[in-house]
Amino acid sequence: MFGLLIADDDLESRKQIADLFIEAGYHVTVTNSVANALYGVLKKTAQVVLISSQFDELTAVDLIPLLKHCDRDLTIILIGSEESLPSIRKARKEGIFYHALKPVRPDDGEEIRLAVKCAYERLIARKHALAYG
Numbered sequence: 068m069f070g071l072l073i074a075d076d077d078l079e080s081r082k083q084i085a086d087l088f089i090e091a092g093y094h095v096t097v098t099n100s101v102a103n104a105l106y107g108v109l110k111k112t113a114q115v116v117l118i119s120s121q122f123d124e125l126t127a128v129d130l131i132p133l134l135k136h137c138d139r140d141l142t143i144i145l146i147g148s149e150e151s152l153p154s155i156r157k158a159r160k161e162g163i164f165y166h167a168l169k170p171v172r173p174d175d176g177e178e179i180r181l182a183v184k185c186a187y188e189r190l191i192a193r194k195h196a197l198a199y200g
Contacts, residue, residue, distance in 0.1 A: 069190055071183065072113035073097045074104040074122055075146070080169060084117060084146075087176040088183065101125060101133075108137045115186045117179065119169065120147030120154075128154050131161040140193075142186040146179065164189075 075081040101123040107113040120127045142164045165182040
């Protein structure tokens, strides 16, 4: 099973998103630390990362290249609603899979749920293609 890492400074947001995926049966790890996020990626416990735009004193745009350097196949979904268009463009250039709006209410998680589902489907297809060439 693939791992999902939620990296967000906001405790309430982290909990809300984690609950959404735990209820759906995903293997979820949460953190508010860059060190723990990098550790999860390096140890291959996370193949999909949901990262907020501001995280542990860094912007996501600054952290994304580090995460991708640790695992170039990592799927990163940026979550936030306050990014400028130049920041979003830079994040896309750095290799994010998707940019989703941060859920405000408990029933706002559909966009993120679909993005993660699509990311996992892509990982499974890639793994299948490598195995059966």
